[in-house]
Amino acid sequence: MNLKPETLSKIDEVITHYPTKRSAMLPLLHLIQEDIGYLPEDTSEWIAAKLDLQPINVLEVITFYPMFRQKPIGRRHVKVCRTLSCALLGGYKTCAAFEKEFHTHLGEVSPDGEVTVDFVECLASCGTAPVVMIDDELHEKVDVAKAKQLSDQIRAEAKQR
């Protein structure tokens, strides 16, 4: 696995936070996913060796937690809240607007490789529904018009790259 030197030093640091190495499982998975964008196939072997575990101990964790992914996604990740408070104020429409803007379907990479749109469960911001997370950023009260505006912004940022 090809990890950046900063990732490797963060990995060694975070292991010291716990009395047992195994506890560093979730932090390591986050660090690798942040570095590479997803968890490649050799992640289980690599972490198992690092934490003195069996690869299956890692794989069973990767497959349990919704935030971990084993395949690459679009460059930007649009996560629309699906749960009740957001749905009551139009979350499904917001989601459809993003799918339409990027000619894509839930869970797929858009044809231009730019985004993956996903539904996620309650993001603990129900008072400003509907909410959407784009990568690490939370966006509040995202109606169809705001979804279009955010999509334009994503496209503008893509052009600058």
Add this chain to the structure above:
Amino acid sequence: MPAPAQRRIIFQHIDEPGYTNDIGCYVRNGGYEVLKKAVGRKPEELIDEVKKSGLRGRGGAGFPCGVKWGLVDRKSGKPIYLIVNADESEPGTFKDRYIMHQDPHQLIEGTMISCFANNVKQAYIYIRGEMPHGARILEKAIAEARAANFVGPNILGTGYSCEIFVHRGAGAYICGEETGLIESLEGKRANPRIKPPYFPAVLGLYQCPTIVNNVETLCHVKYIAEHGGEAYSKIGTPGNTGTRIFCVSGHVQRPGYYEFPAGTITMGQLLNEVCGGPLPGRTFKAVIPGGSSAKILRFGERFKGKRKVGAEMLDYDWGVEDVPMDFDSLGMIGTMGGSGGVIVMDDTVNMVEALANINAFYSHESCGQCTPCREGSLWMKKISSRMVHGLARPEDAALLKSVADQIPGRTICAFGEACSWPTQSFIAKFGDEFKQYSETKKTAKPEGAHELV
């Protein structure tokens, strides 16, 4: 009766213009003075203050915090851990988010006081994975507090040392359940543990005695250490002391978070006065008072019985609007105050569709260990979503109920109850809507109604 005034003790600085989340701002506002005094007291005294305060946990179950601390095994010789439950993932709940993002030092001070009181040397803040900024803010705040000698070795020269680390979850709701959280923190799937024997107070993290408290609960501890348990117990009502933060979402004019002395405000005052009532041209239809697993209330239903007021037993006859928003009153009418998440639905909402939305959540989030929960939550989702997207049959209501009735009491953790209560209560209160749904589907949706599943 007009609604009482808000009393913000936990949310005092939330949304205050100019208030920032760095230690300088916190200290300018009197921050860490309580910790400085607390470390000069006997730990048992602090535990006594919390016991006297009557503080009940704000994570959902409302369990008395002092009693929880009293159950901790202190004779085992093993280290005692404290875990801050910052998983905030019960649908409808959004209070811990603002504390952590805007006033993280309040949480750290409360945590350190609680650690000192319980002789804890290592604490973890388990924050949900979807709050990456929150995690960074907390890490920065802990570093600042460590630099100021409020966290880390030899705190304020007392010889007492305690570390705090932030640990990020990864999108699984069940990590909010305390024993699932512990498994997750140990680097495993968040499969909850069976109690007995795995009560965290005795066999928690690494099989050591462990205290798990919600973010907001620990902020209340800070207030209690400052003002005393007795003074705290005078806020609110007997048995429901302190303040309560309500997170109101859904169909009201002014959704948001509101903090009131516990038990002093009714549902009607909260929704009509504080939150501005229903959206224009709509009427309230239903409300879920304490996070999505709390049983739903139907506007128009009445609750009758006897309740204890002081030493007397008095009759009560309440509509939904009249119910005081405290743990005990909500419990008395068959639902719960839970996490304080109030989800409001108006007359545009069809209850079959709302339930299908909730069922999709629970079937996605079941950890899968117990057959009744794993299969039951899946079947409740399949049936309710088939009703909406495919064929709806009059007998589906009974079928849904029979699935829901077979789950509670037969599972390892309280998720079993949490996932069956919505179905049970929706069908008990809106059974007609389920029976008629095949007909309803043929007619146009009310104006303004949204797709829910």
